[in-house]
Amino acid sequence: MVLLSARVERARLSASARAAQRARELRAAGKSIVELAQGEPDFNTPDHVIEAAYKAMRAGQTHYTQVDGTPELKAAIVAKFKRENGIECKPENISAGAGGKQVLYNALMATLDPGDEVLIPAPSWVAYADITHFAEGIPVWIPTRPENRFKLTPEQLEKSVTKKSKWLMLNSPSNPSGAVYSAEELRALVPVLERHPSLWIISDDMYEHVLFDGRKFATLAAIAPQLAPRTLTVNGVSKTFAMTGWRLGYACGPVELIRAMARMQGQSSLNPSSVSQAAGVAALNGPMDIVYSRCAEFQARRDFIVPRLNAVPGLSCDKPHGAFYVYVSCAGWIGKKTPQGTVIGNDADVCVHLLEHGVALPNGAGYGLSPYFRVSFASSLDNLEEACKRIKAAGESLR
Numbered sequence: 001m002v003l004l005s006a007r008v009e010r011a012r013l014s015a016s017a018r019a020a021q022r023a024r025e026l027r028a029a030g031k032s033i034v035e036l037a038q039g040e041p042d043f044n045t046p047d048h049v050i051e052a053a054y055k056a057m058r059a060g061q062t063h064y065t066q067v068d069g070t071p072e073l074k075a076a077i078v079a080k081f082k083r084e085n086g087i088e089c090k091p092e093n094i095s096a097g098a099g100g101k102q103v104l105y106n107a108l109m110a111t112l113d114p115g116d117e118v119l120i121p122a123p124s125w126v127a128y129a130d131i132t133h134f135a136e137g138i139p140v141w142i143p144t145r146p147e148n149r150f151k152l153t154p155e156q157l158e159k160s161v162t163k164k165s166k167w168l169m170l171n172s173p174s175n176p177s178g179a180v181y182s183a184e185e186l187r188a189l190v191p192v193l194e195r196h197p198s199l200w201i202i203s204d205d206m207y208e209h210v211l212f213d214g215r216k217f218a219t220l221a222a223i224a225p226q227l228a229p230r231t232l233t234v235n236g237v238s239k240t241f242a243m244t245g246w247r248l249g250y251a252c253g254p255v256e257l258i259r260a261m262a263r264m265q266g267q268s269s270l271n272p273s274s275v276s277q278a279a280g281v282a283a284l285n286g287p288m289d290i291v292y293s294r295c296a297e298f299q300a301r302r303d304f305i306v307p308r309l310n311a312v313p314g315l316s317c318d319k320p321h322g323a324f325y326v327y328v329s330c331a332g333w334i335g336k337k338t339p340q341g342t343v344i345g346n347d348a349d350v351c352v353h354l355l356e357h358g359v360a361l362p363n364g365a366g367y368g369l370s371p372y373f374r375v376s377f378a379s380s381l382d383n384l385e386e387a388c389k390r391i392k393a394a395g396e397s398l399r
């Protein structure tokens with residue numbers, strides 16, 4: 001009998017991890033499953049990054065490093081923020097960890113006291129609410145509207161702030177909706193943020209380079225430098241450079257917060273892998289053409305999948321402006337009956353029904369807004385085509 005803590009109850013498996021896990025089990029049992037649940041590029045890490053990692057290992061960079069990043073990595077991150085975002089910072093403003101997820105975890109663990117609120121526009125990446133729970137904070141979902149392309153409005157923000165609100169999570173391009181905030185839209189939030197000086201902001205820019213139709217990326221600390229002293233800008237190499245397995249993410253923020261985050265990391269994993277950090281330097285300082293050509297590939301896949309999903313009766317979605325997800329409304333399937341006679345009551349039932357037709361997808365409830373499901377199009381066109389056929393068949397089987 002294992003003695004589990006109350007804390008472990010607050011650590012949940014995400015909807016996407018659950019869907020991917022179920023897909024693996026069904027495949028192992030011999031069923032054909034197309035899995036579009038995982039949020040990671042299906043490309044390989046660029047060769048020059050792999051070479052740099054190899055060289056670093058040969059050169060003996062295989063030891064512990066500074067807890068929150070080597071000087072070389074921090075210098076590359078400082079240069080990246082200046083070059084790409086116009087954010088001026090110093091190495092002491094930088095924290096690197098084992099993925100953007102660890103960086104976010106450190107930030108929330110270092111700042112939340114029991115009962116503190118974290119404002120999360122819904123739909124959003126599940127981890128924000130899960131980490132908040134874990135850190136004994138309270139996630140406060142702010143439902144956004146499809147007519148606003150799932151973006152938070154200044155009015156919605158104003159209404160949601162209380163004395164207990166400690167953080168606002170902003171994520172653009174968004175997982176799971178693909179929403180992208182323009183500079184104008186971010187600027188519109190600034191007066192509200194200025195009226196509430198005790199509210200801090202996390203700008204999660206993880207999908208910065210997955211932007212479609214020539215859109216320009218904007219981030220809060222650059223748009224409103226007066227808010228930089230209470231903004232943590234989070235980014236990483238996972239999505240931009242197809243480096244999810246290397247586990248390297250980073251953030252830029254005020255020194256006191258950065259030091260507190262290093263203390264959290266110092267009592268858990270210590271430094272991110274020395275080899276990954278060397279690879280990260282090569283990625284950040286290296287050429288970007290491969291990143292742009294992969295983005296064009298994602299856009300072609302988006303253009304392939306969106307009309308096919310919209311052609312299925314009962315489903316609807318907008319073209320995402322960034323990231324590699326479509327957030328599909330399945331409102332038209334709710335209340336219908338499957339051939340087995342089960343009534344579809346919510347988006348979890350929708351995903352069970354889709355799985356019966358051989359497609360593994362996470363449902364919207366985990367992202368805080370129902371009834372939807374999320375489709376990742378970071379997969380080959382063949383996979384996407386097969387998934388669309390199966391989704392159509394699943395829809396046609398409903399009465």
Ligand SMILES: Cc1ncc(COP(=O)(O)O)c(C=O)c1O
Pocket residue numbers: 039098099100101102125171174175204206235236237238244248249
């Ligand atoms: C919105 C968002 N932020 C951050 C992350 C964290 O990525 P990583 O920990 O691989 O850097 C993810 C991963 O799925 C994400 O979707």
